[in-house]
Amino acid sequence: MALRHAVLAALLDEELSGYQLTKAFDMGVANFWHALPQQLYAELAKLEQDGLIAGREVVQEARPNKRLFQVTAAGLAELERFAATATKPSFIRDDLLVKVQSADHVDTGALIAQLTERAAFAEAKIGLFDELLRKMRGDRSEQEYLRHGERIGPYLTCLRGLAFEQGNRDWCERAVTVLRERRSGSRPAVRTTVATQQPDGPE
Amino acid sequence: MALRHAVLAALLDEELSGYQLTKAFDMGVANFWHALPQQLYAELAKLEQDGLIAGREVVQEARPNKRLFQVTAAGLAELERFAATATKPSFIRDDLLVKVQSADHVDTGALIAQLTERAAFAEAKIGLFDELLRKMRGDRSEQEYLRHGERIGPYLTCLRGLAFEQGNRDWCERAVTVLRERRSGSRPAVRTTVATQQPDGPE
DNA sequence: CAGGAATAGTCATATCCATGAGTATCTAGG
DNA sequence: CCTAGATACTCATGGATATGACTATTCCTG
Structure with missing residues (x-):
């Protein structure tokens, strides 16, 4: 349950689409986590089901429609809870x-x-x-x-x-x-x- | 196939038992990789099946018997092959x-x-x-x-x-x-x- | 106007990794 | 004597991650 919170944290500062998230989580600016598109879309779906994020459809004419996601109050509470739990040490794995x-x-x-x-x-x-x-x-x-x-x-x-x-x-x-x-x-x-x-x- | 090569690399310098490996791969001195005992024993079994390491039983009187593992020529060749493949960048995940x-x-x-x-x-x-x-x-x-x-x-x-x-x-x-x-x-x-x-x- | 990159997203599968519990023997400490 | 801890290892399960392939549209370039 780690990617889950990474996604929530990434959505805190700005509303993003799944596609924008994949850009942020791939080599570009993955300063705090890394994940592939498939994981992200799957995680977004689960997070929405659990009510931790809310998506809204944005109709576009120039390009395919997209869904922007925002953290809900429940999502923020979940992050708060997560931030208070003990953190395991992290290891290099390279x-x-x-x-x-x-x-x-x-x-x-x-x-x-x-x-x-x-x-x-x-x-x-x-x-x-x-x-x-x-x-x-x-x-x-x-x-x-x-x-x-x-x-x-x-x-x-x-x-x-x-x-x-x-x-x-x-x-x-x-x-x-x-x-x-x-x-x-x-x-x-x-x-x-x-x-x-x-x-x-x-x- | 990453743990596989980490185990081989760890066995290069000295013959070790599974138990000793778990000590090396846990917090102690995991300077280049980290893994839990269960993964290590499983990997050792697979490596031995594939002929990349050779185990020998060491009978002990004071404590349970153990098996010491050594890298075989095939194992060394496999490491050599691995070392020559392209390396993906590694990311912080914390x-x-x-x-x-x-x-x-x-x-x-x-x-x-x-x-x-x-x-x-x-x-x-x-x-x-x-x-x-x-x-x-x-x-x-x-x-x-x-x-x-x-x-x-x-x-x-x-x-x-x-x-x-x-x-x-x-x-x-x-x-x-x-x-x-x-x-x-x-x-x-x-x-x-x-x-x-x-x-x-x-x- | 054909082809490729970018946008936007999905499915299936296989392996990796973490968690938790469990077995057995011996030693050292209280 | 009893218990905790070290040695030595195993089994089972589920969730996390990586890999590869696939759909569809639009923009830009040659």
Whole structure:
């Protein structure tokens, strides 16, 4: 029941259509959650059934009609309840880290390529976040906005997203440097592994 | 097929039992992945069936017998193949961020409590990671280890985990400061929401 | 005027992941 | 002696997530 609340939180600041939501939850600005269109449409349907959001049809001539969704009082209460429950710690879960973990046993050339790609991706998101933050601040300073700006929630999550991607970029660049240095220097140590069970005494 | 490779990567450096794996993959040192015992035992069984790991029974007298698993040549080849495939970008997915996103509309007292708790948790993991890195380095300097140390993979993922938790801690502390300042200062702006559908003209 | 991107949304399926409970043995503490 | 905790592992179930394919209309470009 996590996507549920992410959708509610996303609809707090503005009325959105399912399609607009999918844009917000995909690579674009998923600063606090990520989901695919199918999940979002399904979740919107459930949320509406449960009365936590209210949809209204908007007839359009230039393009297909759409339904805009707004959080109801019940939805806000549900979010309030959710915000008060204990939060489980969150963990990194990233294929790239799995690959780097095995750096001593696999080809580092491929790793370097992917770390470079990831660094570029992070850089792009950093740009997006920077721009987003500037837009929210307007002409105010960051300190000023943090104290008195409206919509502090989105601003804070955006700051986290920014820091996360900066961490990503810095780490990727460092890892690339390290792996390159090692390639040019000493040969990587490869441990051999067995192919079949070999019964053995206790350790 | 992600846990699969995470398990393989974890078994590269040392032969482990299922139980030891669960310890490594739970809060302790899940620097690159996280999983529950049930998933791990199931995955180990599948990996063994597929010949990617080999288990050997270790008879113990003081405690229940166990099975230690080792990566086979086929397993290493599978990891190699995996490491060469393109990596999807990874996204933050964190309940706490969802809650902070709705900070303008819910009680900030509860949020502050949870941010504080998360900061403490992050601090604890930072301590763990620091210790782990020191252990891996031994008496060498970090630069020295990065250049010539064995097991650079685990060291690099540990560095990422450390940076991630530092980012977590810093952000949580900052968010707490901001939310506290705002509480003592101005009253939070609460937007009202509707409870029923209200058909309306197009935007 | 043909083709592709963008808008707007849906269906089906398979795998992943989390939750909760349960088994059995041994050790250490009160 | 009794209980809690560590070791070592298993089963069942349901909800969350990812993948791939599909419908339909309109706008823009070549």
